Amino acid sequence: MRINGAWTGLLTDWLDQNQLDAPGTRSRLARYAPDDSVPVAVWRELLEDTLDTIATGVAPELDVGACVQPRHVGVLGYLVLACETLGDAMLAYQRYERLFYGEQLAQIDTDGTDAEIRWPQTPEPLGQKADGVAIAALVTFLRRQLDDPPPPSGIAFHDVVSPEQASAYEAFFDCPVVFGDDFVRVRFPLHSLQMPMPRRDPTLRQLLNRQADALLQTLSRDQLLEEQLHRNLLRLLAEGDPTLERMARRLHMAPRTLQRRLARHGMSWQQWLDHAREQLARQYLADPGLNLNEIALLLGFSEQSAFTRSFQRWTGETPGGRRRVRDRRS
Template identity: 50%
Template sequence: MTPLRVTGAWVQLLADWLDHQGLPAPRVRALLCSRRPVDAVPLTLWTELLEQALQMRPELTAQALAVGAMVAPRHLGVLGYLILASATLGEAMQAYRRYERLFYGTNLATVEIDGSHVRLCWPASASTGRLADTVAIAALVAFQRRLLGNLFVLESVSFAFAPPGHPLEGQAYEAFFACKVHFSAPETAVVLPLESLDSRLPGSDPYLRALLDSQAQVLLREAPDTGEIDRAVQQALIHCLPEGRVTLARIAIQLHLSVRSLQRRLAERKICWRQLLDQTREQLACEYLADASLSATDIAFLLGFSEQSAFNRAFRRWTGSSPECYRRRLASVPEM
C-alpha cells in the first residue's frame, strides 16, 4: 500500500488551533512552518505533531474535534476550492473521490448507496489513528455545515478506533456530529440521507470549477522526474532536517518511493546518499549563516544536528572554517 501522507496546507490547521489557544509551541510551529502548502507531509509526522500539540491542553475534551472544526478551503488546497465551486453536495462528493489522491497520496474513499442513505467510507486498514481520523472527519463535517447550514444532516458517523476512555469524550463526539457515533467499527464512515446529495451549494461556479478541475488533473499527472531525483531528495531534506531524524527510509516515504527504488535512482545518477546529505547541509548552512537573525543554535536545529558542537565540527569539515569565522567574513564583504 502507498504510504499515506497529507499536505502542507492541511497541517496548517494545527497552527490555526495553536493560535486560537494562544499556545507558543515553538518546536511544533517550526516544523509546521517548514512545510509549503504543496509539500507532502508523512502521516507519521502529522500524527506526532497532533499528539505533541494537544498534550499542551490535556484539560480540554476531544481537542481533535476543535482542530477539525477550524477547517477552511485553503487547508484543502485545490480540492477545497473545487468543493466550494461545485453545484451540489453530490458533485462535491464526486470531486473529493476523484482527487483524494492529492490529499492522502492515494485513493481510499468509496461511496455506497443503501436504500435512502449514502455512505462515504474509508476501510479500517486505512485508518490514520484516533487523532488524525477525528480531525479529518470533523473537518469534512464542519466544511459542509459551513456551506449548507441546517441542510447538512448526518445519520451516523463511524470510526475504526476504539471508543474514548472517558464518557465525557464520547458525549463530545455525539454533540459535535449531532448524530449517533460508532466506535471500533469495521470502517470509517459518514452516512447521509440520499436526498441531501441534491442540496445546492451557495458558491457554485461552473467556469471556476472547470478551471480548478483542469488544475487538479495536472497535479495528479505530476510525478518525480527521474533526471531530477537529486533535486527532489534535496527538497525533501530541507523539510525533514529540522525533525532531526533524517534517514534514507524517511526520504523515500516523503517521495513516495521504496528505499530500493530511491537507492537505484540515486545510483543511476552516480549520487551517494551521504554525500548528497552533506552537500545539502553545507549549502543550507551557508544560506542560514547569511541571515543575521538566526543564531548558531537555530541553524544547528534547522540542519538536524542534536548539538551545536556537532554542527560546528561538520561545518569545519565541509569548509575548513568555523561557522563564526564564515559569518564574520560575510559581514566584512562590502555591499555592491
C-alpha cells in the same frame, strides 16, 4: 501515504485561535509549505504530541478540525465549493482525493435511506486524533457551505475511546457515533445529496478540474521520484556516504537534474536528506530493540554524538529525550 502541507495549517490556526505559543510545534509546522507532502506518521506524531502536551478538554481534535477553511485542502477545497450539489461534491472529492492523501481511499455507497462515504483502515493508520480532526473538518466544512445543512445520519471510527470522549463526539456531530468499526464512515440522508452548493460555479469548476487533473499528473511523477529516493537512501546510509552525487548516480541522472527536481519543491538535497533522516530516526526510536548507537549507524552517522546533534537541530530535543517521552506515553 501522506497529507498535503496545507492541512498542517489547521494546527497552526488552532494554536493562534487559542493564543498558545508552543514554539516547538510552530517550528516543526513552519517546515511545511502548502504544496509539500507530509508523511502520515509525521502528522500523527505532531498532532498527538501537541494535543497531549498542551490541549485541554476531552476531545480537542474536534476543535482543531473545526478551524477548517478551503485553503487547508488546497485546490480540492475550492473545487468542492464550485460543485452543483452535495452529491456532486462527494464525487469530486473521491475523484481527486489523491491530491490530499496521495492515494485514492474513499468509497461511496448508497442504500434506501442514506449515502455513505467511508475510508478503510490503512497499513499506516492515522490514529483517532487525526481521524477525528479529518471528520470534524469535513462536517464543519459542509455546515458552513450549505444552507440549513442536515446533521449526519451517523459516523463511525476505527478506534475505541472513553465514554466521556464518545459523548463529546456525539455532541459535536449531533448524531450517533460508533467506535471500533472497520471503516471511518460518514452517512448523510440520501435526499441531502440534491442540496445545492451555495457557491456553485460551473465555469470555475471546469477550470479547477483542469488544474486538478494537471496536479494529479505531476503528483504521479513526484511520487515516483520520492519512492526512488527513499528506496536508494537506505543503501547510501548503510554505506555511510549519502551525497547528492551518489544518489544521482543511482537514479541514472545528472546531479544538476536531481537538484532541479528537488528545487521544484523548494528544497535542496541537504534539506531532503535531513527530512528523510528525521522521519527514519523517529521510526527507529520507537523500536525498543535498537539502541542509540545502532540508530546512528543506520542513519549513516559515524558516531552517536553526530546523530544527537543533528536530531536536536531537526526537532529541538535529544534522541534520548524523545524516546523517554514515547515510553511514558506507552
